[in-house]
Amino acid sequence: NGVCVVAVDGPSGSGKSTVSRRLAAALEARYLDTGAMYRAVTWAVLEAGVDPHDRIEVARVAESVRLEIGIDPDRPFVRVNGVPVDGPIRGPEVTRAVSAVSAVPDVRALMVAQQRALILSAGRIVVEGRDIGTVVVPDADLKVYLTASVDERARRRSLEHATDQSATAADLTRRDKLDSSRAADPLRRADDAVELDTTRLGIDEVVTRLREMLGVAA
Ligand code: C5P
Numbered sequence: 001n002g003v004c005v006v007a008v009d010g011p012s013g014s015g016k017s018t019v020s021r022r023l024a025a026a027l028e029a030r031y032l033d034t035g036a037m038y039r040a041v042t043w044a045v046l047e048a049g050v051d052p053h054d055r056i057e058v059a060r061v062a063e064s065v066r067l068e069i070g071i072d073p074d075r076p077f078v079r080v081n082g083v084p085v086d087g088p089i090r091g092p093e094v095t096r097a098v099s100a101v102s103a104v105p106d107v108r109a110l111m112v113a114q115q116r117a118l119i120l121s122a123g124r125i126v127v128e129g130r131d132i133g134t135v136v137v138p139d140a141d142l143k144v145y146l147t148a149s150v151d152e153r154a155r156r157r158s159l160e161h162a163t164d165q166s167a168t169a170a171d172l173t174r175r176d177k178l179d180s181s182r183a184a185d186p187l188r189r190a191d192d193a194v195e196l197d198t199t200r201l202g203i204d205e206v207v208t209r210l211r212e213m214l215g216v217a218a
Pocket of ligand 1: 039
């Protein structure tokens, strides 16, 4: 079938990325990781020596960089002015600064415009982030809000990044608080989103449930 947009929102470590990529592959759809876009702008901000809390300079960097993002679920990539940044955008420096950068309204306006253009050109796509169901695609065909306990989210992240679990829990809690309390497009569940708690659900179970909701048998 034709156009179909699945919006997947939730806090970090809720399983968004893994679930979204797997679902996109199963649906033979495209996959857009909007967090990677905010991380790429943050990388450019740090690279330019700009203070992530300086909103004017941060907006200037966001306006001047050229972002390229790959939407094939089998090989996602991000480039800033032609430079691949897939490794560095997952590092601790970018992770520490990304919530400040993504709280800047001008940055969000630029990202949302690029995201909508990509989504329109894709036809069928799974999009993950914080504001997809609420702001980017309010008329998505399916909206999913993934959650999990802080302990479980910290456990997953520290396994992924080989970091200390309690430090990771502290960082997750800090980032979630910033992302949910900012004035511009905060993280929240859309009223019509399906909420799934993944604390005790495996990836396969989550993907299967979503396919059932979309009416695509597993
Ligand atoms: O999903 P990920 O953890 O990579 O996102 C990194 C950060 O980017 C989030 O903590 C949030 O500050 C920001 N973000 C956002 N809106 C989105 C996606 C990510 O503000 N749609």
